[in-house]
Amino acid sequence: MQTNLADFVKKNQNSTEAEAILRSCVHCGFCLATCPTYQLLGDELDSPRGRIYLMKQVLEGHTVTQKTQLHLDRCLACRACETTCPSGVRYSHLLDISRGIVEEKVARSNYNELKRFVIRKFLTSRYVFKFSVKVAQLLRAFMPAKIKSSIPPMNSSAADWHNTPHKRRMLVLDGCVQPTLAPNINAATARVLDKLGISLINVAEAGCCGALAYHLNAQQQGLDAMRHNIDVWWPLIESRQIEAIVISASGCGVTVKEYGHFLQYDTAYAEKAKIVAALAKDISEVIVAELEDLTVLLKKASLNRPNKLAFHSPCTLQHGMKIRGVVEKILNSVGITLCQVDNPHLCCGSAGTYSILQPTLSQQLLKDKVIALTANEPAQIVTANIGCLMHIQRGTSLPVKHWIELLDTLLHPSPLSP
Ligand code: SF4
Ligand code: SF4
Structure with a gap:
């Protein structure tokens, strides 16, 4: 694809990457078949190819409108198009770059801005979120079925992490909402790994992986959350006390694995971010490597x-x-x-x-x-x-x-x- 980036885009650190991604798309349209929003809406502008066309216009300095914003907002960022694309187009990176620019150029209504701000602050403030969920859990019995299904019942059986000290140690990311909504997931992760001779360490100061704010176009807040996690994990990483960072929520895992990409232009964090990303493992990657021992235990x-x-x-x-x-x-x-x-x-x-x-x-x-x-x-x-x-x-x-x-x-x- 021919491109001619606008001067204001050329000044951005990520303009070379944006241009390379745009040029890698050959318009074949294979991605349309697996795009959920295109399947539902049947509009080319709600397909990966159509959105790439819109993003090209944004990056070339054409007028950006609410219509552009709407079609980009409707994208799930599910990356099914990346799996399908035979040309290896890094669609999600282009989407991140373009959404950042669109956010600066197209104002949202006050209501929408407020909604996004509240979601971002509420979901990433672990204590506020925890307190609100606890209150909702107490009132759950009196709520209509539709709301009730969004609030998990109180789970008192989750606390036991089985923290036996083992020679093999891994860090775990607790994240923002999971410890409140489903504390048993990381407790179960710790118990399974304990059986396999691995201790799981949770550094309580670590928080949201950064994805939530970043993908709500508060990109600086998202990057700050990433830097914070790197800082609190670093002493254990530097002293080689852990062999991996285990993540049980794939939504967080995909982000931590890309810390090196997100922080590539931050001279203070780029190298550390690459090391953290290389250590990040989805829990399935850890378990599959221990499958022989696991099957013996289960037998x-x-x-x-x-x-x-x-x-x-x-x-x-x-x-x-x-x-x-x-x-x-x-x-x-x-x-x-x-x-x-x-x-x-x-x-x-x-x-x-x-x-x-x-x-x-x-x-x-x-x-x-x-x-x-x-x-x-x-x-x-x-x-x-x-x-x-x-x-x-x-x-x-x-x-x-x-x-x-x-x-x-x-x-x-x-x-x-x-
Ligand atoms: S993103 Fe990939 S699959 Fe979709 S039109 Fe471009 S080259 Fe083809
Ligand atoms: S990320 Fe998902 S919703 Fe967005 S264009 Fe690609 S396939 Fe469609």
């Missing part, structure tokens, strides 16, 4: 496996981190039968804050996803990201869990379980 436990399950692979896992078939391999290896799920490449509609900001499209995607997940009558649904978990749970009465919780219950069966 000893000789338990009944649950009935068939449906696995929802989050976009951040399969398209963002390009981890495909790994969770499925782990679950199959421990004797769990997985159902066939149609269109597994499609987003469930959660996509960070998309379900709040684009509720209509998000609900349509949720409806389709639940139909696909439940078509073969699974006993439960498992996934790998807190956002998808909470979102899918709103659309079904089947239990939705993180797959690591399932592994944990096989390794540590409750005395009360059948």
